[in-house]
Amino acid sequence: MISTYVVEYPHCGDRLCDWLKDRILEWNIDKKLFSIVVDNASVNGGMLDGIRTWLNGKGLLVHHGDMFHIRCSAHIVNLIVKKGMEVIHRLIEGIRKCVKYINHSLYRDEIFYLAFSQTRLTTKKRVGLNVETRWNSTYEMLRDALELKEAFERLADLDNEYKLLPTKDEWERIYVNEWQLSDVDYIHMMIFFMQDKFEYEDSSLEAPFGCGVGDQVERSSGLVEASTQSSLDFRDFGRFVRERSTLSSLAKKIELEQYLEESLFPFNEDEALSFDILQWWRHYGKKFPTLSKLARDILAIPASTVASDTRALLNSETVESLLCTKDLLPPLDGQFQALNLD
Template sequence: MSSQPIKLDENSSDEDHDESQSGEIEEAGDAVDTGVIEEPNEAKSGRKRKSRVWDFFAEVEVKEKGKMVPKVQCMHCKKKYKHVSRGPTTTLKRHIESKCPKIRQMQGKTQGVINFEPQENVSLPVGLCGVYDPMKNREIMARMIIAHELPFAFVEYTWFNHLMKYNNPAFQPVSRFTIRNECIKVFESDRDEIKKLFRNTSRISLTSDCWTSNTTVGYMSLTTHYVDAEWKLQKRIISFIDLSPPHSGQVLADGILECIMKWSIQDKIGSITLDNASNNDRAATILMSNFQERGKLHFDGLFFHVKCCAHILNLVVQDGLSVIKDCLIKIREGVKYLRKSPGKLFQFGEIAIGLGIQTKRSLCCDVKTRWNSTHRMIESALHYRSTFHQYAERDPNFEWELNDDEWASASAVCKFLEVFLDATNIFSGTLYPTSNLFLVEIFNVKKVICDAYGSSNEFLRTMSEPMFQKFEKYWGEVGILMAIASILDPRYKLVSVEYAFKELYPAYEVEERIKEVTNKLKKLHLKYAKERVTCKAAASTSSMSAADALVEPSERSQNQEIFKAFLKARVGEKSTKSDLETYLEEPIFDEEEQAEGTFDVLLWWSQNCSKFPILSKLARDVLCIPITTVASESTFSAGGRILDDYRSSLTKDMVELLVCGGDWMRTEITAKSKKSTILTLQQAAKAEENLNVEVPIKNPSTI
């Protein structure tokens, strides 16, 4: 961290002192007898020297022409100047501020201090000028409280105040009541800024989900998704409200409507993504009817209600896992049996080492409702398969040993579920578009299920049968949204639809379904084209109306005649192709030209928006539609941390402030610093722990 040059700001009446008259001599090391350095004395008048230059200079005597002459010497570079007992010290100031090489060198070496580079748009309590602003400091403390989910009483901690006072003696402690009020001010300020962003956003998509706290109070989270002016996908949690039971479709719809009316975005909603539940379906129907009556149902209602793909995948996989539930119970109970006793776990680890198995892999226990954790549990059990067999022979109380057929089934299931795991991870992204990736991934899922359904392996065939039925129930017909979004990805275009539909539908239906998708895409494109013309005409009329007041009638008539002549000249011109037709005729984008995993579909459209002005706007609005509710579900983790057993009495407004405000701040800081997500206090504590229980090995010296 570079330092600023030293400035000696003294209120002195000293006049400028000409350096040429100062008697400057050569530096130490030349053939000059410098004499002995002495401490600076007070002036002969007895008045104590107040100038700061004497912190850098000392009085010395130098032999010149056989006489000892008093001089002043820089303590750093040993340069000497004429002795100044009384009068101006301008030359000495100039030496300290700009001429001394040793001082400049020390300013460039700031060792042992972490270099916190200032971030854009992030105000610091102490600027480069060194001015301390207590109100700005209080604001930053409030942001720290919200972003890291700290208690308000944190500002009253003794050692926190000691630290702040040590860093700046001007720091004044504040109470938890003061910082709570400051948090409210910060939240309201950030909310106003987000509202300004929403005013410049053409289309907003929503995700919503419900959660019950430890006090049995039901909460609903509402998250917005949109593409900003820089073509970056953004998400903001705008509501975390309590709902009165029962959570019927009408109650959910009323809560969502109240929230979007409060944020004044009721005319911008393009879609809402919900879990697959009957009350959510009812809520979506009510909302769609409301928007349709007001004439604000965008995309002709094609994409309004999106069902969470991750939830449907979970239902499909859970049906398949039900076939091996007895095998899963044995693995789950066996892992629990070993993990609950350190002694048994040590013995298990010794057996693994004896068999040449690495013990760095943990024994995982799953959460029954999360199939991905079940997959992780099966993987870890398969890693220690032979260890389980050896341990069962030594411990007569171990009742959960699997036979060879059960191990074979577990291995087949683990491999079978890998494609589902990959698809879920891709669908769950919140920082990149996901609707354009659905068609390719769901094709892989359908292919795996169909291959297992027609397999000669009786176990796989039995397992895939309920999965196939569930898949056909929800995705027997691929949504129009997924097909159009895939076409709007320049890597796929119509090729992905043609290829996937041939595998997903009977041959006699493929052509008709592809035609249906392209017709709806053309219809949407035409609608966007008409809206663009209408907006241009309105802007032109507005500008002409403003100009009419300044233009004389005769001049106005002359301008109209020129405009009519221009229109007549364009009548004979041939109409050009639409940008949709041009886009579809161009070859697909070659992703191999870029590094794997680096393609950004929004970046591509931002670079080609001038070439496809209408289609790019449609792509912007479609690609911001999420296909899972993961963004809203992640809110409940924050809600669980904030509404713990010690803070369960927080008011609903304060809970919403901490949940939403924390999301805004962490999102903003993470985007600006381009680092991983900022951790809260509990998240940081968990990151420092080894949550996965590693199979331990005894120290040989203690055996």
């Protein structure tokens, strides 16, 4: 992490673009950028459009910046899951209200602890309030609430003001560990909504990463015929590998030509699915140093964005110092040493 910034009003793409451009120039990385990962906020799209135009004007982006704007994979997964969760939105809100009720005051928390102790539950978990932008926190809230179901039921007996206890049917619908095995209609509806959202979000990845594997094979050199009957038919490809392996060139050539004429990695149909392309490039990195660097950039798993949890009443400079100091300081003895703050 090299910098943070508190965006003041107006939160527009042009303003973010100007700030990001200043940071890029400050760190002299304008010639080293391959892609930038952001979430789906429209203001981020405007910001990266400006940066892409600026860098393209200097001829610094690969393939004119087609792979420059990468949408956060974690954010996309969150959108897909939230779409499915809409089916049980009222149920989730009911559990959230239960958690808010307990956390509202120390007295209510003590009553809930009393209810918990009387049930003799062995779990040490407490139900935490979910963060709506993080689907996994919603899952954890539902899972923990299930483990404390008896404590919630006992709370309803001890506290006359507690009127939020879920019904028996609602508790049954929360059994998240059994969703994958369920044949209940609302579970199927959740899956349908999530599949529909996935297909919509997946279409946005075709520009930087291409379409399906079958389409990529059909658009290749024609040496392999893609089977429309089976996406895992490697017989034609295996034949091509065996023929191509005998055509290696011994002449002195540039690195790219050597790579293109290299004998292809032999594997049978059973080994095809377990082939690790990253491991291959690690092994042949010294033989193809330049191409291995390109492969490292192209094959790198896109990073994901993380929403800031900083809520302290600190100014932006202090927050930046606290978050970035470790990455900006030189390492001690080759690695950062943990500070003893006791």
